[in-house]
Amino acid sequence: MRQLVFISLLFSHGIIAQGLKSYQQAIPQTHVSFDMVAIPSGSLPVTSSKKVQIPDFWMAKTELTYDVYQLFFEESRDPEPKPPKDGPDAITRPSPPYIDFTLGMGKVGGYPANSMQQYAAIMFCKWLYAKTGIFYRLPTEQEWEYACRAGAQIPSEKLGDYAWFQENSGDKYHQVGLKKPNAWGLHDMLGNVSEWVLDQYDDANYPGKESPVFIDKYGDAVVRGGNYQDPANRVSATHRIPADPIWNRRDPQIPKSIWWNADAPFVGFRIMRPAKQPSAKEINSFFEKYL
Numbered sequence: 001m002r003q004l005v006f007i008s009l010l011f012s013h014g015i016i017a018q019g020l021k022s023y024q025q026a027i028p029q030t031h032v033s034f035d036m037v038a039i040p041s042g043s044l045p046v047t048s049s050k051k052v053q054i055p056d057f058w059m060a061k062t063e064l065t066y067d068v069y070q071l072f073f074e075e076s077r078d079p080e081p082k083p084p085k086d087g088p089d090a091i092t093r094p095s096p097p098y099i100d101f102t103l104g105m106g107k108v109g110g111y112p113a114n115s116m117q118q119y120a121a122i123m124f125c126k127w128l129y130a131k132t133g134i135f136y137r138l139p140t141e142q143e144w145e146y147a148c149r150a151g152a153q154i155p156s157e158k159l160g161d162y163a164w165f166q167e168n169s170g171d172k173y174h175q176v177g178l179k180k181p182n183a184w185g186l187h188d189m190l191g192n193v194s195e196w197v198l199d200q201y202d203d204a205n206y207p208g209k210e211s212p213v214f215i216d217k218y219g220d221a222v223v224r225g226g227n228y229q230d231p232a233n234r235v236s237a238t239h240r241i242p243a244d245p246i247w248n249r250r251d252p253q254i255p256k257s258i259w260w261n262a263d264a265p266f267v268g269f270r271i272m273r274p275a276k277q278p279s280a281k282e283i284n285s286f287f288e289k290y291l
Contacts, residue, residue, distance in 0.1 A: 020056050020275060022185070027071055028131055034068055035061035036273060037185050044146040046209075054146045059139065060270040062112075062176035062187045063195060066102075069113035072127045094120050094259040098251050101275040105263050110175040112188070114268040118196045118243065119290060120259045121269040124185070126287045128271075135283050139272040141199045141240065143209040144224050147272075148190065148237040150183035156232065160194035163191030169228035173265065191235045193268035201242030214289075220244075227266035259269045 020038035027033065036058040043051040073094055094116070101115035116124075118138070125136045139147065161180050162169050169191070177187045189195075198212040199222045206213070220242035226235030247264035248256050261267060278286070 004275055019069055020058060022058070022061075025132065025134070027068065027128075029224075030071060032067050032071060034064070037061050037281065038187055039147050039184055042146065042151070044140070044142055044149070052142055053099055054143060056275050057139075057143065058273040058275075059143075059147045059184075059186060060272070061181075061185060062110075063193055063268045063270045064113050065110050065176055066107045066113045067110065069116075069124065069131060070107075072124050073144075075127075094123070095257060097260045098253070098262050099259065101262070104203065105172040105265065106175070110177065112193045112268045114173065114193050114265050115261050116267070116269070116271075117183045117248075117257070117261055119258055121196045122287070122290045125271060129283060129287075134273065135277050135286075136271045136273050137286070138196055138269060140211040141197050141206070141213075141222060141224065143272060144195065144197050145237055147184065150186065152183055153237070154182070154190070159232055159235060160191070162205065163188070163226070163235050164228045165191040165226060166229060166231045171229065173228050190225050190237070191230070192228055193266055194227040194241075195225050196267065196269040197222050197224055201240075206240070229266050 001133050006035075022036060022038045024033050024035050026269050032052050035148065037060070039057050039059050041056040044054055055257045088286075099114065102111075105111070121138055126136065127133070127249055128136050152163050159165065163179060173192050176192065179187060179191075182189055187233070190256075198214075200213050201220050201222050202213045222242060224238075224241050226239050243261075247261040247267065250262040251257050251260070
């Protein structure tokens with residue numbers, strides 16, 4: 001029942017919108033912005049005989065960059081950003097990382113933010129809601145895969161035109177948007193850094209499942225798309241893996257950080273926006289689930 005309520009929150013407001021337009025989202029009181037791409041509704045095949053309908057929504061054009069994420073990380077607590085009316089009454093910001101998670105691969109100028117836990121990615125969305133009054137979140141697995149496919153598969157012989165992976169990355173991530181976009185104008189859905197989604201890993205119930213899978217007491221969050229360290233066969237619209245504790249093995253804290261993965265420069269995220277914004281009460285309930 002809890003999962004059905006969660007699914008209702010995610011999708012009940014998105015089906016009615018038509019004709020979405022892409023736009024640029026500015027961060028108030030800064031010179032930083034990012035692009036959101038309108039994704040049309042359609043169906044996603046999940047088994048040989050089943051398809052699920054995906055309402056239209058907006059997806060970030062690129063993986064979230066340090067230029068945006070650093071605002072969340074560095075913003076002082078005094079003064080607090082003014083939340084929207086009836087919005088969140090407190091903002092949680094990440095603790096300092098244990099190590100320099102760029103590992104010398106670049107930060108300023110459009111490089112993907114990385115090494116954060118799924119929790120930190122969701123709390124970034126909460127911060128962004130407080131700053132803009134707009135509800136953003138991580139995509140579900142089905143939304144992510146639908147946006148990645150963009151109605152067509154990228155031929156394997158052309159993967160290097162669209163993705164940074166083991167063969168062409170030089171063992172490092174790269175600035176976002178340097179490779180070709182997919183048919184809907186999204187860059188780096190494959191390769192560069194893997195991307196957090198809302199779901200937790202449940203192999204027995206995928207792909208013909210309701211999404212997201214939310215497991216109260218077990219299971220690991222999922223990342224999608226492959227990354228710059230992966231061989232070509234792991235850089236695809238269907239590749240999925242659960243979070244691994246080894247990603248944070250060098251963190252000496254007890255308990256280990258809920259914000260950072262000390263050994264995962266290959267993990268980042270991108271955000272989505274439903275076609276119609278849920279109510280403030282529903283949004284607060286969504287974020288409270290993860291606190």
